[in-house]
Amino acid sequence: MGRTVRIAMVAGEASGDLLGSLLIAALKRKLPDADFYGIGGPKMQAQGFEAWWPIEKLSVIGYIDALKNFREIYGIRRQLKKRLLERRPDVFIGIDAPDFNLGLETALKSAGIKTIHYVSPSIWAWRGGRIKKIGRAVNRVLALFPMEPPLYDREGIPVSYVGHPLADLIPLETSKQAVREKLGLPKAAPVFALLPGSRKGELERMAATFVQTAKIIRERFLPNAQFVVPLTTRETRLQFENAIYAEQAGEVPFRLLFGHAQDALGAADVSLVASGTATLEAALIKRPMVITYKLAPSSWWIGKRMVRSPYVGLPNILAGRFVVPEILQDDATPENLAEALIKLYEDKENAAAVAEAFTEIHLQLRQNNAEKAACAVVECLN
Structure with missing residues (x-):
């Protein structure tokens, strides 16, 4: 030409x-x-x-x-x-x-x-x-x-x-210890990645729930748990900080990152991820996760009537089965999310099976x- x-x-x-x-x-x-x-x-x-x-x-x-x-x-x-x-x-x-x-x-x-x-x-x-x-x-x-x-x-x-470009960009194996070292996180502590979304509307609906979930995990289950929260913009970071303040969760060790979602997921034992591309990132890093989401009630009502798939999260859609749990809309209470995350954290056998299923997906998308x-x-x- x-x-x-x-x-x-x-x-x-x-x-x-x-x-x-x-x-x-x-x-x-x-x-x-x-x-x-x-x-x-x-x-x-x-x-x-x-x-x-x-x-x-x-x-x-x-x-x-x-x-x-x-x-x-x-x-x-x-x-x-x-x-x-x-x-x-x-x-x-x-x-x-x-x-x-x-x-x-x-x-x-x-x-x-x-x-x-x-x-x-x-x-x-x-x-x-x-x-x-x-x-x-x-x-x-x-x-x-x-x-x-x-x-x-x-x-x-x-x-x-x-x-999918993420399958090319993300290595087939991510070393948890190497990422923790990079982020200055304790080697042996339980680490949870929290990904509440990348848009202001998502944070409006999800931030308080994510903060309360972390609070419950610390108070009821794992007092030494750490939480890594990658946020994409100044606005969303401010929204999350406001939620920490509003929920009186200043004692909870939240590590807020600008971007670096893959580092957060790589350092974590388990992740809580608002549905979207982040669920695919979490799958390619091969860690167990809970997928959650909340929409405005009217959007949820409309969406529910139009959905043909039994799954919402991309990892489950690609696998054609529930590899990881999905806890959505009214079910997405801090209590339910905390319990599901703890269950995944404790089940090491399941973590290995999840990694295997996600490796298969990774190779298919690369x-x-x-x-x-x-x-x-x-x-x-x-």
Whole structure:
């Protein structure tokens, strides 16, 4: 290709920013003169991506949050579509954020622009009918999980299985002692990683519960327990600190980290993880975990009626069985969570079985993701 290749992208949250940055790096090796622009986060920008809006504008969760921010998000999409039709890219890559990206992809595709959707929406779990809409919106889907391509093949929608970048980035074995040393944590104490989520809305619902859970573990079960809490932003860190203060848990040894979720999980005996990408990180680090989640009651009610999978957490979905417990919504009381965590902490035989199941998943997802995704994009361009 003699001229500059123009590649537009939209990522809606931190996990999309990571995917986008790795894909840009791999594409630059194949297309050194390519231009990248659209909506992306700091990792994508560090690769030379021109961000027209910051990624935070799209990071909402659940139906209620989405409705609250609907006008602003709709306005951004309208302006973005106009700019993309003026500065026509050779290909548009929507990274996750299906509610935002699929409508945009449909409009761009019908204007003759090639479109790729990177990260299949979870049609195997809920709203399976969306596959028709996806087919109308895209020239190709890049799927992260092995159960996804057969669904698209059945509908005649071009799909590439590219594996998951975290499976490439996380080593097959993580030494607990080495990570504890790095973080300055005691070698022999019980350590619990607490991952209450990466968005403000998640912390609003989960922070107090996580703090109370830690308090119960210390008071009733393990007085020497330590708690490592990775948080992604200043806002979420402040929210968690406020919860510690509100719950009068100043005595509990919380170790708050900026990012470093993988270190927290690697140092822990057991983790408490709010459902999402963090559950996959915990699985790839092969530690037992309890998966928990709370949504606004109305979002939960709507979601429950649409879900087809018996599992919510990715590790259980990928294994096709309950490898680790899921304690959700009204059941997610500090008492229930503390008891489940202690049970996992004490059961060393189960920990070995969990590690074995998660190693199998790790090997399945380790596909040299960015390279495969870049090859699929170049193929689509040609």
